[in-house]
Amino acid sequence: MNRLGKKMVALAAAAATIVSLAACGSGGSSSGTPTDGGTVHIALNATVTSLDPMITGAYVARDTMRNIYETLVTLKKDGSVAPLLAKSYEVSKDYKTFTFKLRTGVKFHNGQTMKAEDVVASMQRWIKLSQIGSTFFTGSTVSSPDADTVVITSPKPVSTGLYLMADTARIAAIMPKSVIDKATDTGVSEYVGTGPFKYASWKKDTNIVLEKFADYQSPDGDTDGYAGKREAHADKLEFDFVTDGTTRMTGALSGQYEIGYSLADSQYAQVKASQDVTMETDEMLETILFNKKQGIFKDNQKLRQAVLAALDLGKIAKAGHQNADLYKNDGALMPEGNPLRSESSLDKYNHQDLDQAKALIKEAGYDGSTIKFLTTKDYPYMYDESVEVQNELQAVGIKTDLQVLDWASVLQKMFQPEAWDMIISSYSYSANPICYSFFQASGAGWNTDLKFAEITDKINSATSETDQKAGYDELQDWFYDYVPNIIISKYQQISAVSKKVTNYSDGMQGPVYYNIELKQ
Structure with missing residues (x-):
């Protein structure tokens, strides 16, 4: 079916849903048992131009890549810093030296075990390429005194350093050194991280599909923003590029999409009134x-x-x-x-x-x-x-x-x-x-x-x-x-989330998709 055909089907299905709600005064049920498996369909409002997290800062790309890539430290819901791929960290009193003890046994999506040399290569690339890294860490050295330790040494104080490394715009993503070694000025050619989901496909102007990473190892602690427990329940996350706002909304209301992301404010009342979806917001x-x-x-x-x-x-x-x-x-x-x-x-x-x-x-x-x-x-x-x-x-x-x-x-x-x-x-x-x-x-x-x-x-x-x-x-x-x-x-940016979805959450820099579980 072509794109126009899909759009008409979505519109018709949503219209039928709305008519049914008006006739009987009740909508879809939120009952059901959360079950592992299935595909979560997320309708994005814009396409992405890159899947290299150090190249693009667009938040549709950021929210997608958060499922693939991870960083040494990350942000809790309140904006404070917490460890992620680092087991622990220490900052010198002069704010020039940042020492990270790495978690052991962490696997990349290509099957390799994360090593200090991968972290060193990744952080060197981040300092060179990213806006934040190149602005505040220019001249810094990245070294590994032993197999489980990485040290970043800055020539000048950076008291905000942990915040900068935890920020999710052009993130300090840890990748295999072998992937970085093959990267060009336009970005990496392989999308390999340590996250709960791994890259499956990218059809430009159509969708991005991610698959559950069976060997994923989660950090400890309760989920708090982007920190704590991460657990992939769905088999796949499919991010569809749906630039028409009406199609995103009607697709969410009809069940075509589990999430209709970034809806128009003019759709606020209709989404709020629906019994099939909940309205989620990001400030x-x-x-x-x-x-x-x-x-x-x-x-x-x-x-x-x-x-x-x-x-x-x-x-x-x-x-x-x-x-x-x-x-x-x-x-x-x-x-x-x-x-x-x-x-x-x-x-x-x-x-x-x-x-x-x-x-x-x-x-x-x-x-x-x-x-x-x-x-x-x-x-x-x-x-x-x-x-x-x-x-x-x-x-x-x-x-x-x-x-x-x-x-x-x-x-x-x-x-x-x-x-x-x-x-x-x-x-x-x-x-x-x-x-x-x-x-x-x-x-x-x-x-x-x-x-x-x-x-x-x-x-x-x-x-x-x-x-x-x-x-x-x-x-x-x-x-x-x-x-x-x-x-x-x-x-408040609004999104429509199906009531068949559980474990949807967010942080101060956008939604968390990797923990989502579907009710059957």
């Missing part, structure tokens, strides 16, 4: 990115400040998310309750001042040039918010050209500085605010401000909580003065 940070490498915003802090002053961020968030349950106007870099959160400079957030905006536009020397503004309908809220931003900027005399592309194309152009001036994108919370992709010199937006580097060095050198807190306050003050990007809101 995300959405932001307007500025291209600071070339073009109209490069070296033009005043114009970026003008855009911040011109925008009613509450109105923009409402345009994208419609229901007030799904967003909150919060301009802090970290979520409420997080120990790394700062409240500094929040009086500058969502403080629209059109007179100030016009004065700043004049100071910036803006000549009426048209700003290239990329957006996508694959994430409906991004498009709706982009339209509102365009209207509000037009009101103060700033011209924009809204260019609508599929999300995969936006991701590609995001790293082509000649292709855009502004983009709306979203991010999971980073393990530490200094490691957001949009703050890195190689990240979207190309932040190379020397003040940022000074502040991060100060945070990494801090030896007390008081000094670290002062550093995070200074970071947020810089954010609202330099305006490298603009936080629109914190929003």
